[in-house]
Amino acid sequence: MSQSIRRAVDLIRRAAEYPLSxxxxxxxxxxxxxxxxxxxQTLESARFVRRTGAGTYVLGSGIIELSELALGAMDLRxxxxxxxRxxxxxxxxxxxxxxxxxDEIIYIDKVDSSAFDAVKLPSRxxxxxxxxxxxxxxxxxAYLPTAERDRLLSHVVFERFTDTTYADRESLDAELDHIREQGWAVDNGEHDAYVMCVAAPIRDSRGRVIAAASMTAIEVIASLDELKSSLxxxxxxxxxxxxxxxxxxxxG
Amino acid sequence: MSQSIRRAVDLIRRAAEYPLSxxxxxxxxxxxxxxxxxxxQTLESARFVRRTGAGTYVLGSGIIELSELALGAMDLRxxxxxxxRxxxxxxxxxxxxxxxxxDEIIYIDKVDSSAFDAVKLPSRxxxxxxxxxxxxxxxxxAYLPTAERDRLLSHVVFERFTDTTYADRESLDAELDHIREQGWAVDNGEHDAYVMCVAAPIRDSRGRVIAAASMTAIEVIASLDELKSSLxxxxxxxxxxxxxxxxxxxxG
DNA sequence: CGCTGCATTGCGTATGATGCAACGGTTGGC
DNA sequence: GCCAACCGTTGCATCATACGCAATGCAGCG
Structure with missing residues (x-):
C-alpha cells in the first residue's frame, strides 16, 4: 500500500489532535x-491541513467540508x-x-448525556x-424491505458479543418480527453487557424507514426499565x- | 508536491460526491x-473511504470522525x-x-434560514x-486580551472589501471600543456589501470570550434594522x- | 554580532509507486 | 450449461518519484 499516503494520513490525524510543527x-x-x-504542503493545498500564524499545522477546513457534505447529504441531520436535543x-x-x-448503520448525530459523564459512551x-x-x-x-434486509444480512458473519446477542439469523428474525409488532427496539446489552438502548424508527416522505433515534444509558445509571419509561x-x-x-x- | 497524495485527495473528493468504482x-x-x-486500499485502511457492498467506494467514517474531533474539541458546539436552533x-x-x-475565526455551526433560500449564504x-x-x-x-489581539492583528494585511470595511488598525480599534461599550457587533456589509450581521459574544467559565453567535441576513430580506430588532x-x-x-x- | 533553531530549496539517488500482463470471480446472454 | 465480457486482484520488472542530504534563508536571542 502507498507509503506516502499512509504518512499523509498519519499527519492529518496528528494535526487533528494537536498543532504540529x-x-x-x-x-x-x-x-x-x-x-x-x-x-x-500537498495536504495544505487540499486544505486538509492549514498553517497557523505560528507556523504549526492543524486540521484544515477541507476535511470538515467533506464531512459536512457526506453527513448533510440528506436534510435529516x-x-x-x-x-x-x-x-x-x-x-x-x-x-x-x-x-x-x-451497507452500514452510521451514527450521524449524538447528544451527550447531561449527567456528569461518569462513564463516557464510546460511540462517535x-x-x-x-x-x-x-x-x-x-x-x-426490522422495517427494511425483505430483499434489502436479506442482502445486508447475507454478508454478515454473526458474532456473539454477550449473553443476550442475537447471534444467528433465526433468532434475529424472530426478534425483528417482535420489533415490528411493538414499533420500537431494545438493546439489552447485546453488544456491550452494560450498555442499554431503546430505539425508534424514522421515516422519509415515502414512509420508508431510513434512520433511527435512540436513547442510551449505562446500566448503573438507568436500567432498561427506566429507559422504557421515557419511551x-x-x-x-x-x-x-x-x-x-x-x-x-x-x-408505514 | 507529492503525486500520490494529490491523487488520494482527488479520490476522496470524488468518493464524497458519488460512489466510485x-x-x-x-x-x-x-x-x-x-x-x-x-x-x-490505503485510504480504506485509514477508513477515509469505505467499500460498499456493491464494491464501490464512498467517503468513510475516518474523515467524519476527524471532523467531529476538530469541531467538538470543546463542548461548545x-x-x-x-x-x-x-x-x-x-x-x-x-x-x-x-x-x-x-489564529482564525472558524464557523463551527450553522442553522439555515427557514426562508425559501432565495439566496444561499456562502458560509460553511x-x-x-x-x-x-x-x-x-x-x-x-473586541473582548480579547490586548496582547492576544495585537498578536492576531500583527499578521493581518488589511484589505478594503467594501465601502464600510474597517480597513486600517486605527478605525478598527475605534470600532472595537464601540463594540465593547454596547456589548454586541454589527457587520454592515463590511465584507460583502449585501450581507448584514449582528453578533454577540459567548464566554467560557472563566469569563473569557471564546466564540460568538450571529444572525445573518441578505439586505433584501432583512435590513440591518430588522436584524437589530431581534437583538x-x-x-x-x-x-x-x-x-x-x-x-x-x-x-467579563 | 554570532549563535541556535527553524523552515525552505536544489539535487542526485534509490526506493517505492507504477504499468503490465496474467489470474480469478461473477454476471449475463445465447 | 457454456462461453464471453467485465471487473477486481496479484506478482513482477521498470523507472519515475518521493526521498535524504546538505546548503541556504530567516528569525529570535543572548
Whole structure:
C-alpha cells in the first residue's frame, strides 16, 4: 500500500489532535524534514491541513467540508437536530441518530448525556455500529424491505458479543418480527453487557424507514426499565422528525 | 508536491460526491487500475473511504470522525446546538456559531434560514471568516486580551472589501471600543456589501470570550434594522450558551 | 554580532509507486 | 450449461518519484 499516503494520513490525524510543527511532523513519521514538508504542503493545498500564524499545522477546513457534505447529504441531520436535543434535555439520556448508508448503520448525530459523564459512551458520530447487535440497527433492519434486509444480512458473519446477542439469523428474525409488532427496539446489552438502548424508527416522505433515534444509558445509571419509561418521548421525537421529513402519519 | 497524495485527495473528493468504482477511479486519475486500487486500499485502511457492498467506494467514517474531533474539541458546539436552533426558529434568520481556533475565526455551526433560500449564504461550517470584516470576528476581537489581539492583528494585511470595511488598525480599534461599550457587533456589509450581521459574544467559565453567535441576513430580506430588532433574542441566546459553559453572569 | 533553531530549496539517488500482463470471480446472454 | 465480457486482484520488472542530504534563508536571542 502507498507509503506516502499512509504518512499523509498519519499527519492529518496528528494535526487533528494537536498543532504540529514541521520538525515534530518529521519526527513523528521518522523521515527527513523536507519529506514532511512536501507532504504537509500537498495536504495544505487540499486544505486538509492549514498553517497557523505560528507556523504549526492543524486540521484544515477541507476535511470538515467533506464531512459536512457526506453527513448533510440528506436534510435529516438538520431537521433532527432540535428535536433530538429537546429529547435529551427532557430525559437526561444520551441520544443518538443513526442512518443506513450503504451497507452500514452510521451514527450521524449524538447528544451527550447531561449527567456528569461518569462513564463516557464510546460511540462517535461517523462510526459504524453493529447492524444486528444494536437497537438502532435492529429497528432499521426490522422495517427494511425483505430483499434489502436479506442482502445486508447475507454478508454478515454473526458474532456473539454477550449473553443476550442475537447471534444467528433465526433468532434475529424472530426478534425483528417482535420489533415490528411493538414499533420500537431494545438493546439489552447485546453488544456491550452494560450498555442499554431503546430505539425508534424514522421515516422519509415515502414512509420508508431510513434512520433511527435512540436513547442510551449505562446500566448503573438507568436500567432498561427506566429507559422504557421515557419511551413515549422517544417515539414522539422520532415521529416529529419523520413529519419534518415529509412523512404523513399513515402506517408505514 | 507529492503525486500520490494529490491523487488520494482527488479520490476522496470524488468518493464524497458519488460512489466510485475502481474502474471509474482509475479513469478519473488517468492511471492504471492497479494504481487506483492501491490508493483506495490505503485510504480504506485509514477508513477515509469505505467499500460498499456493491464494491464501490464512498467517503468513510475516518474523515467524519476527524471532523467531529476538530469541531467538538470543546463542548461548545454541543451546548450551543439547541439554543441556536431555537433562535433560528424564533427569528427566521440564518444563525452562525463561530470560534477562535488558532489564529482564525472558524464557523463551527450553522442553522439555515427557514426562508425559501432565495439566496444561499456562502458560509460553511469549517470555513474561516475574516477576523476584522465580520461581526463575529470583530466581537471576538473586541473582548480579547490586548496582547492576544495585537498578536492576531500583527499578521493581518488589511484589505478594503467594501465601502464600510474597517480597513486600517486605527478605525478598527475605534470600532472595537464601540463594540465593547454596547456589548454586541454589527457587520454592515463590511465584507460583502449585501450581507448584514449582528453578533454577540459567548464566554467560557472563566469569563473569557471564546466564540460568538450571529444572525445573518441578505439586505433584501432583512435590513440591518430588522436584524437589530431581534437583538435581545440573540443576546439572550449567547448568554444562555455562556451559562451552560459555566459562565457566572458577572461582567467579563 | 554570532549563535541556535527553524523552515525552505536544489539535487542526485534509490526506493517505492507504477504499468503490465496474467489470474480469478461473477454476471449475463445465447 | 457454456462461453464471453467485465471487473477486481496479484506478482513482477521498470523507472519515475518521493526521498535524504546538505546548503541556504530567516528569525529570535543572548
Amino acid at each position: 514541521l520538525t515534530e511532523a518529521a519526527e513523528v513519521l521518522g523521515v527527513h524534514k523536507s519529506t514532511a514538508l512536501r507532504i504537509l 438538520q431537521f433532527a437536530a432540535a428535536p433530538l 429537546a429529547l435529551q434535555r427532557e430525559t437526561g439520556h444520551t441520544v443518538h441518530l443513526a442512518q443506513l448508508t450503504g 458520530v461517523g462510526r459504524a455500529v453493529s447492524i444486528y447487535a444494536s437497537a438502532v440497527g435492529k429497528v432499521i433492519l 413515549p418521548l422517544l417515539l414522539d421525537t422520532a415521529n416529529q422528525i419523520s413529519r419534518e421529513l415529509g412523512h404523513t402519519a399513515d402506517k | 475502481l474502474t471509474e477511479a482509475a479513469e478519473v486519475l488517468g492511471v492504471h487500475k492497479s494504481t487506483a486500487l492501491r490508493i483506495l 454541543q451546548f450551543a446546538a439547541a439554543p441556536l 431555537a433562535l433560528q426558529r424564533e427569528t427566521g434568520h440564518t444563525v452562525h456559531l463561530a470560534q477562535l481556533t488558532g 461550517v469549517g470555513r474561516a471568516v475574516s477576523i476584522y470584516a465580520s461581526a463575529v470576528g470583530k466581537v471576538i476581537l 435581545p433574542l440573540l443576546l439572550d441566546t449567547a448568554n444562555q450558551i455562556s451559562r451552560e459553559l459555566g459562565h457566572t453572569a458577572d461582567k
